[in-house]
Amino acid sequence: MKTRLAVVLAALVVLAAVPAPVxxxxxxxxxxxxxxxxxxxxxxxxxxxxxxxxxxxxxxxxxxxxxxxxxxxxxxxxxxxxxxxxxxxxxxxxxxxxxxxxxxxxxxxxxxxxxxxxxxxxxxxxxxxxxxxxxxxxxxxxxxxxxxxxxxxxxxxxxxxxxxxxxxxxxEPNVNLGVGVGGPLFPDWLGAVYGFLVNFVLGAVALLVFPRFSAGVASRAIADPLRSAGVGLLLFVGVPILLVLLFVSLVGIPLGLFGVLLYAVALWLGYVYGAFALGGWLAGVADNDSKWVALAVGLVAVSLVGFVPILGGLVQFVVLLLGLGALALGGRRRYGGRDETAADSTL
Incomplete structure (x- = not known):
């Protein structure tokens, strides 16, 4: 388990690496x-x-x-x-x-x-x-x-x-504020391609290192979407409030900084897992059970719908909540010592 976590953390560092300012x-x-x-x-x-x-x-x-x-x-x-x-x-x-x-x-x-x-x-x-x-x-x-x-x-x-x-x-609807790829220096399509590639690599690392857990998260998101999205919404709203409270005290600032990092990683993973779950459902309709097809189809579908004004942002937000909630529920079940048969299934 320690080796797997080390691999994931190393991958996250590489994926998130950008030219750092002085x-x-x-x-x-x-x-x-x-x-x-x-x-x-x-x-x-x-x-x-x-x-x-x-x-x-x-x-x-x-x-x-x-x-x-x-x-x-x-x-x-x-x-x-x-x-x-x-x-x-x-x-x-x-x-x-x-x-x-x-x-x-x-x-x-x-x-x-x-x-x-x-x-x-x-x-x-x-x-x-x-x-x-x-x-x-x-x-x-x-x-x-x-x-x-x-x-x-x-x-x-x-x-x-x-x-x-x-x-x-x-x-200008969805005004581009130039933060990161996809800003004024880059066309929107290039930002979408970059985002797809980075998200696909992260998803691939998660599927290779935690195959059964990842399959269980996707299965849970599809089997109980309302519960998964509800838990995701609670975390999306509640965690930032807790982090702000940590920053109020000097002792809590290191924990707050660490919490911000974990929260950002959780949101990223939640988005990828949500797209993976959606792709698994779409691939299942076409009688294709490949997890790689599911990951690619889900990420492409979510990226494309993102170009639709208003609706695109809403769909992406729901996908994020779905994956975040399913991820949290899966982590609670796994590290809470409970057995979960869904984790043994594959897409």
């Missing part, structure tokens, strides 16, 4: 991480915390992970923020990339470069020097908002009469 010169973590007013950090900064606040000056890039990320001072570089709430009251001379529940560029706040954000709610009342690409449920441009380039968005836009946009305003 490591940040300074890393801070804690319940609350603060660059105090009057303090100057003369290097790149990476911060992990329940709340990350920049009141002083950072002469470099800032990468922040937390429940809240607030920039009240000055960042002489780029800002990458992943948090429940991201707020820029001060100045970021470079580009801002933000993902979270809410994003606010307050009145008097300034972004010298481009803004790319994906959030539930986005409010812009300050100034953006170049283009802005926004994907959100609700988007508001206040009367003091200034965008120096194009404004590309996907969501419900409320533009105040005083808001100024120097470039074009364009609504």
């Amino acid at each position: 490591a940040a010169d300074e890393t801070r973590s804690g319940g609350t991480v603060v660059v105090e007013a009057g303090e100057t950090v003369n290097e790149d900064l990476t911060a992990f915390g329940g709340t990350v606040v920049v009141r002083g000056t950072v002469n470099g890039d800032v990468t922040a992970f937390g429940g809240n990320v607030f920039v009240d001072g000055r960042v002489n570089g780029d800002l990458e923020a992943f948090a429940g709430n991201v707020r820029v009251n001060g100045t970021v001379t470079g580009n801002v990339t933000a993902a979270g529940g809410n994003f606010l560029l307050a009145q008097g706040g300034e972004i010298g470069g481009e803004l790319e954000t994906a959030a539930g709610n986005v409010v812009v009342e300050g100034e953006i020097g170049r283009d802005a690409r926004v994907g959100a449920g609700t988007i508001r441009l206040g009367p003091s908002a200034v965008v120096g380039g194009d404004f590309v968005y996907d969501g419900d836009l409320d533009r105040a009469s005083g808001a100024r946009i120097d470039g074009r305003v364009r609504e």
